[in-house]
Amino acid sequence: MSEYGKFRKRVYCRRCKNDTNHQILLKHTVDDEIPEYNFYMTEDYMICECMGCETVNFVKEYDDPSMHYYSPEDEEQIDHEDIQVFPPKPLTDKEETYEMKKYKHLPPLLATLYKQVVANVELKYYLLAAAGLRMIIEGICNDLSIKKGYIIDDSTGKRATDENGNEIKSSNLNGRINGLSEAKILTEGQTTILHIIRGLGNQTVHKLEEPKQGIILDALEIVEQTFYNIYELKKFDSLRDKYAKKS
Numbered sequence: 001m002s003e004y005g006k007f008r009k010r011v012y013c014r015r016c017k018n019d020t021n022h023q024i025l026l027k028h029t030v031d032d033e034i035p036e037y038n039f040y041m042t043e044d045y046m047i048c049e050c051m052g053c054e055t056v057n058f059v060k061e062y063d064d065p066s067m068h069y070y071s072p073e074d075e076e077q078i079d080h081e082d083i084q085v086f087p088p089k090p091l092t093d094k095e096e097t098y099e100m101k102k103y104k105h106l107p108p109l110l111a112t113l114y115k116q117v118v119a120n121v122e123l124k125y126y127l128l129a130a131a132g133l134r135m136i137i138e139g140i141c142n143d144l145s146i147k148k149g150y151i152i153d154d155s156t157g158k159r160a161t162d163e164n165g166n167e168i169k170s171s172n173l174n175g176r177i178n179g180l181s182e183a184k185i186l187t188e189g190q191t192t193i194l195h196i197i198r199g200l201g202n203q204t205v206h207k208l209e210e211p212k213q214g215i216i217l218d219a220l221e222i223v224e225q226t227f228y229n230i231y232e233l234k235k236f237d238s239l240r241d242k243y244a245k246k247s
Helices: 108-122 126-143 173-182 188-207 213-232 234-246
Strands: 011-013 018-020 022-034 039-050 056-063 068-071 076-079 082-086
Touching (some): 022 056, 108 213, 126 173, 126 188, 126 213, 173 188, 188 213
Antiparallel strands (some): 011 018, 022 039, 056 082, 068 076
């Protein structure tokens, strides 16, 4: 248990999909008081951790005299609460979960990005999910040291060349995706699909246009298959090497 102890009230956990007990990892309190008006206010800002799944979230609690009063009719003290949790509980009563795929060989950073994209999909934050999918593609290129690649001439649909007929290479994400094909990590057909996700991410980031749920789910499925093709097939390589040594 942390030095701050357990938060006094169960609050929403985005992973458990329920209100759960949380322990306070870090707490900062802001106080203000106006004595002549008998007014005070207190705000507690807390980083909390679910005591079930250990997911971390942010909790803010506000308090002032207006939130406490005596009700003559009910003959009891009435206490209101102002507790906010971030990320917040979904507004819809219908909670949706996405079944994440399990990967044994996925690099830690890509695994983290994948979890965050899925969390945004479950919360229906499709703008953030689209941006995260684009970041995953960049992360794959970084992990595999793909620095650049050819680009396509939009007017001809072929690889762009300079005045001397040499292929033009680019270090932007467009070129780096094609670099995956040049390195024979993915086929040209597979990289074409990644270009669609790249375009989706660009449209989201630059134009702030929210994509539809179906498009995001299709893109996420493609990324999952890409993870499998690039990283999980390594187990078959090790199996091949193992039997090659025996023969």
